[in-house]
Amino acid sequence: MAKKPFTSVGVQALQQELYALTDAALQAEADAARSEFQDWLIDHFELSSSQTAYIDNFDPDFIAHASALVSHYIGHRLPMSLQAETPPEDDDEGRGKLILFNESQQVVYRQSEGALATGHLQVSIRYTTANS
Template identity: 30%
Template sequence: MSLQPLTAAGVTAKTTELYALSNSLLAAQADAVQSDFATWIKGNFTLSTPQSDFLTGMNATALKYYGAQCSVAFRSRLTISLSTPTPVGSHKFVGSVNTLEVSTDSAGTLQTTGSLTFKIEYLV
């Protein structure tokens, strides 16, 4: 798979590329992103030095959570987006907002709907 820039357009291009994979190959990507979110991001996106440094310094619990969210979204080919405003301020924050709904039907089959958005915000 090709490297994409870590931008809104790059995330859209990457999900388009992922969702064109077979179910088994997509499941392997879902496993990989859940196992190690930071490594998966570095292997699928071109990062600037500040982006790479920020990712390397992110909290481990947040990284595990983001990886789990992406894994759920990948498996059901749900929309994933990135919101990146123009930097204003020196304090950068990354968060996720989702409408993911995960359930099982009467046969125990996984049912997922919704979307996932990663938001980068800056505070003065």
């Protein structure tokens, strides 16, 4: 699987490729996203050295939460999107970066069909300024 740009278009392209996989192959991707989240991101997206360094320094609590969400949405073939602002020139270390996860999820259960998960995961990357 070729790396995709870390943009909204790249995330959509990766999703299309992932969701075309067999159930077993998709589950392997979901498992990798959960257990090796940072490596999974680096392996799937074209990232600058500063982006890779930022990912390498994610807080363990953030990794646990983000990996569970991304893995769940991948494993259930649910839509995800990325909205990323352009970083300010003076924030080359990502100190003003905010990563926000916004999800709308619903699980419906019918005895004849079992559980069906629906929803959408939106990841937003924003930047704060000294005045924010």
